[in-house]
Amino acid sequence: xxxxxxxxxxxxxxxLALAYLWAxxxxxxxxxxxxxxxxxxxxxxxNTLSLLELAGIHDIPVAVGAHDFRERAYAGGAAHVHGxxxxxxxxxxxxxxxxxxxxxxxxxxxLASRHPDLTVxxxxxxxxxxxYAETPxxxxxxxxxxxxxxxxxxxNVTAWAEANIHNDPEAAAVVxxxxxxxxxxxxDVTMTQTLDAADLxxxxxxxxxxxxxxxxMLPQYLDFYAGRVFPDRRCALHDPLAxxxxxxxxxxxxxxxxxxxxxxxxxxxxxxxxxxxxxTQRWVRGMEGSAVEVLFGRLENREWxx
Ligand code: BDR
Ligand code: CA
Numbered sequence: 001x002x003x004x005x006x007x008x009x010x011x012x013x014x015x016l017a018l019a020y021l022w023a024x025x026x027x028x029x030x031x032x033x034x035x036x037x038x039x040x041x042x043x044x045x046x047n048t049l050s051l052l053e054l055a056g057i058h059d060i061p062v063a064v065g066a067h068d069f070r071e072r073a074y075a076g077g078a079a080h081v082h083g084x085x086x087x088x089x090x091x092x093x094x095x096x097x098x099x100x101x102x103x104x105x106x107x108x109x110x111l112a113s114r115h116p117d118l119t120v121x122x123x124x125x126x127x128x129x130x131x132y133a134e135t136p137x138x139x140x141x142x143x144x145x146x147x148x149x150x151x152x153x154x155x156n157v158t159a160w161a162e163a164n165i166h167n168d169p170e171a172a173a174v175v176x177x178x179x180x181x182x183x184x185x186x187x188d189v190t191m192t193q194t195l196d197a198a199d200l201x202x203x204x205x206x207x208x209x210x211x212x213x214x215x216x217m218l219p220q221y222l223d224f225y226a227g228r229v230f231p232d233r234r235c236a237l238h239d240p241l242a243x244x245x246x247x248x249x250x251x252x253x254x255x256x257x258x259x260x261x262x263x264x265x266x267x268x269x270x271x272x273x274x275x276x277x278x279x280t281q282r283w284v285r286g287m288e289g290s291a292v293e294v295l296f297g298r299l300e301n302r303e304w305x306x
């Protein structure tokens with residue numbers, strides 16, 4: 001089983017990705033760090049701990065990462081997309097278990113040293129990972145998978161920029177300058193994998209507290225997308241798709257090997273561009289089959305506590 005550390009801003013599609021990973025036999029989630037984005041880093045950790053409790057998982061450490069972005073204070077999340085609490089306003093029950101006392105960077109270092117084959121899966125702004133890159137003496141990262149960016153596709157915040165990169169472009173620029181093996185999962189592919197109203201009905205039919213919580217969050221996400229991004233009531237599976245790429249379970253994934261950079265100048269701020277060839281960097285162009293089927297296959301197969 002591949003060891004995975006998830007760095008996330010939980011977040012409705014982050015929550016779907018986490019649930020998928022907890023049900024995916026090909027991986028073992030060994031740690032979770034949070035960052036501000038959809039909501040603030042502390043709330044993202046509280047949301048994550050509540051979901052872990054519902055899943056009956058008590059041994060995955062959750063460390064709170066950066067509250068502020070690299071060159072800008074965090075100024076509120078994406079309540080219009082993910083709800084006031086980041087998870088569709090469903091009021092997840094706060095849990096007694098507190099987050100790990102270590103800083104996110106220290107937890108990443110600890111787990112990267114312990115698991116030399118660790119995959120880091122970044123589902124939010126790259127603030128924590130830029131801080132990691134600049135911390136002297138930390139373990140090298142074997143493999144990084146990032147949900148973020150848009151290449152031939154337009155952005156989802158500005159004409160060019162995707163939200164995770166747009167929130168902290170300076171951090172993304174630092175991360176993409178590292179020698180780490182990096183796979184970027186951009187809007188070009190995540191916008192092709194969607195959940196619709198019929199999938200919500202299918203989710204509602206899965207027994208267990210975690211699927212039930214996901215089914216209560218999803219309407220907020222579907223409502224945001226409906227009519228604005230897609231003509232009908234459907235939402236994109238951004239973070240779950242990156243999780244499946246990290247798990248290595250998708251068929252027919254095509255990638256573009258290229259050097260990846262982030263534009264920082266006004267007008268194009270947060271735009272990802274790729275050029276030339278690279279042995280360490282690539283972005284996912286497409287896939288065969290259906291990520292929705294993989295998601296339901298795993299969620300329906302797991303026995304979730306009630
Ligand atoms: C990304 O931005 C966040 O809002 C989502 O959770 C996802 O990680 C999509 O652009
Ligand atoms: Ca996210």
